[in-house]
Amino acid sequence: MQLRKSERKKAKIRMALQSPSGAGKTYSALLLAYGLTGDWNKVVVIDTEHNSSDLYAHLGDFNVLPLEPPFTPERYIKAIETCEAADMEVIIIDSISHEWEGILQIHSNMTGNSFTNWGKLTPRHNAFTQRMLQSKCHIIGTIRSKQDYVMTERDGKHIPQKVGLKGVTRDGMDYEFTLVFELDLKHNATSTKDRTGLFMDKPEFVITAETGEKIKAWCNEGTDLSVVRKKIKACKSLESLTKLYHQYIDYYDELEEHFKSKKLSITKLSNKKVAQNGSTNA
Numbered sequence: 001m002q003l004r005k006s007e008r009k010k011a012k013i014r015m016a017l018q019s020p021s022g023a024g025k026t027y028s029a030l031l032l033a034y035g036l037t038g039d040w041n042k043v044v045v046i047d048t049e050h051n052s053s054d055l056y057a058h059l060g061d062f063n064v065l066p067l068e069p070p071f072t073p074e075r076y077i078k079a080i081e082t083c084e085a086a087d088m089e090v091i092i093i094d095s096i097s098h099e100w101e102g103i104l105q106i107h108s109n110m111t112g113n114s115f116t117n118w119g120k121l122t123p124r125h126n127a128f129t130q131r132m133l134q135s136k137c138h139i140i141g142t143i144r145s146k147q148d149y150v151m152t153e154r155d156g157k158h159i160p161q162k163v164g165l166k167g168v169t170r171d172g173m174d175y176e177f178t179l180v181f182e183l184d185l186k187h188n189a190t191s192t193k194d195r196t197g198l199f200m201d202k203p204e205f206v207i208t209a210e211t212g213e214k215i216k217a218w219c220n221e222g223t224d225l226s227v228v229r230k231k232i233k234a235c236k237s238l239e240s241l242t243k244l245y246h247q248y249i250d251y252y253d254e255l256e257e258h259f260k261s262k263k264l265s266i267t268k269l270s271n272k273k274v275a276q277n278g279s280t281n282a
Contacts, residue, residue: 011219014133016096016174018143018167019183025142026094028183028207030056033090035212036138042089046079048098063088071102073128080131088137095142097168099128129176138219141177143167179215181207225254232258238266
């Protein structure tokens with residue numbers, strides 16, 4: 001364990017759009033994606049909605065990866081990896097809801113103890129969630145929602161009462177995202193979760209490409225890796241290099257060669273000084 005100073009790093013957005021059918025999730029996601037990258041060729045839709053994203057082909061030459069049943073977590077993970085290998089910058093998963101419905105279908109077909117079966121399925125769902133969070137791309141997921149009800153007692157009778165919209169996904173899935181927008185049937189968006197601080201407690205609005213540009217600016221406010229590389233190059237001792245390593249450990253995959261090269265350089269220089277001192281003392 002080692003303490004380090006807090007520091008805002010550049011980020012990739014993890015965003016969800018939740019609404020009933022017809023509220024404009026796919027269209028809004030595409031506008032956000034274009035704002036994030038400014039290049040339709042770097043946008044891809046993992047389409048589980050019967051190629052519905054093709055309805056918006058007039059917006060630009062974005063890419064589509066059709067995903068057919070079965071909607072297992074492993075197929076979603078493979079789709080994300082395929083998009084990353086194609087050098088995409090924004091991945092729209094339209095929709096995440098099918099993954100959870102797939103999990104529920106698998107569970108309903110399993111025999112034996114229900115609790116034990118969930119012990120087998122939960123790690124698979126969590127693997128999909130973690131793959132989204134660890135992606136090198138911006139991730140925009142759409143979640144279908146439906147009206148939720150509770151039973152209330154009135155005049156001795158149990159009556160269903162509307163309590164708002166509930167996303168078709170595992171409870172708590174929204175906690176995994178940096179930003180969650182709720183869309184109504186008039187296409188107005190409100191933020192129900194916002195770690196960026198850009199939209200929380202703000203009036204409802206219609207999502208545009210400019211919304212994506214605003215989010216992109218927030219993502220780019222953190223430390224630039226080119227700055228970290230300069231810091232590595234400026235290190236004079238293994239102690240300072242180790243301290244820098246712990247400070248930027250989240251970026252080790254991108255900086256591994258720089259750390260190793262600098263460590264080798266410092267070690268060689270140190271050994272050379274030791275040999276020179278030994279020769280001088282002799």
